[in-house]
Amino acid sequence: MLFKAKVLERIEKGEVTLAFRRWEKPTVRAGGTLRTAAGVLAIDSIERTDLDSVSAEDLKAAGYAAKEDLSRDLRADGQLYRISFHLAGRDPREALRNNDTLDENEIAALRETLTKFDRPRAWTSTVLSMIAERDGRTAAEMAERLGIEKAALKRKVGKLKALGLTESLAVGYRLSPRGHAFVKSRHPES
Numbered sequence: 001m002l003f004k005a006k007v008l009e010r011i012e013k014g015e016v017t018l019a020f021r022r023w024e025k026p027t028v029r030a031g032g033t034l035r036t037a038a039g040v041l042a043i044d045s046i047e048r049t050d051l052d053s054v055s056a057e058d059l060k061a062a063g064y065a066a067k068e069d070l071s072r073d074l075r076a077d078g079q080l081y082r083i084s085f086h087l088a089g090r091d092p093r094e095a096l097r098n099n100d101t102l103d104e105n106e107i108a109a110l111r112e113t114l115t116k117f118d119r120p121r122a123w124t125s126t127v128l129s130m131i132a133e134r135d136g137r138t139a140a141e142m143a144e145r146l147g148i149e150k151a152a153l154k155r156k157v158g159k160l161k162a163l164g165l166t167e168s169l170a171v172g173y174r175l176s177p178r179g180h181a182f183v184k185s186r187h188p189e190s
Contacts, residue, residue, distance in 0.1 A: 001021060005037075008038040010063050012038040014087065017085060018061040018083065020081065020082055030046050037091075038087065040089050041087060042087075043084075044086060093164055098176070099164065123148075123156060126145075129183075132179075137172050138171060138172040
């Protein structure tokens, strides 16, 4: 479930606590969490609804002034869902990303995990190197160079992000401080 930057700002301030999405099947569940740039969202409830049932209070809680605005942002197909959530805290990956003091055990654990990610086809070193070359390297650029689908590349970078090695920018990716420390540990002369 993605949010626009302006909505994320309002989620952080506690102004937006609802979302509406059209899906064939929900991508979140009540009791679950969702990591966003605003922090971790706790999903309180998810229920089927229709546009006619959306109240003025719901529109306001979702950050909309009118049903027409909401309708314009929705996909044309799928069941409409009302998702209630609250900000549960900071994204734990944030602290991880900013930890650039890696000891030998952490480096060894990262190498072991990346080796597992590389099965059956090695990609982690290449992707980390491409991102290290230039902040803002996009998934499309990397996917083309690797000869894989963009969506598959995004999933792969998501794995690196979960380890605290990369972070998303408005466009593209960059290495986090932790990512720079890890890459430097592989190539100390850099």
